Amino acid sequence: MVDNQHQKIKGYRDLTEQEIRVMNACKDTANGVGELLAIVAEQPGVDKRWLAIAQTDLQKGFMALVRSVARPESF
Numbered sequence: 001m002v003d004n005q006h007q008k009i010k011g012y013r014d015l016t017e018q019e020i021r022v023m024n025a026c027k028d029t030a031n032g033v034g035e036l037l038a039i040v041a042e043q044p045g046v047d048k049r050w051l052a053i054a055q056t057d058l059q060k061g062f063m064a065l066v067r068s069v070a071r072p073e074s075f
Contacts, residue, residue, distance in 0.1 A: 011074030022069050030062040 006012040015023065037055050040046060 011072045013071070013073065015070065019069055023066060026062060026065050026069065030058075033058055033062070 007014070037051065037058070041048075041051055
């Protein structure tokens with residue numbers, strides 16, 4: 001893997017060390033939420049439709065949070 005491969009992708013930029021820490025914190029938190037969703041999914045009687053909505057909305061929220069830090073130049 002090339003260390004600077006993001007520089008070859010349009011719209012990406014170098015992040016500061018602080019931005020990298022924040023991005024990693026966002027991703028760690030998102031993974032924890034994903035684990036919680038998996039636990040909830042195993043519970044009897046869970047409404048799978050609402051669980052799917054929660055998963056989608058949470059994924060979109062974390063993606064927006066990450067993009068707020070990364071500030072990509074592309075759409």
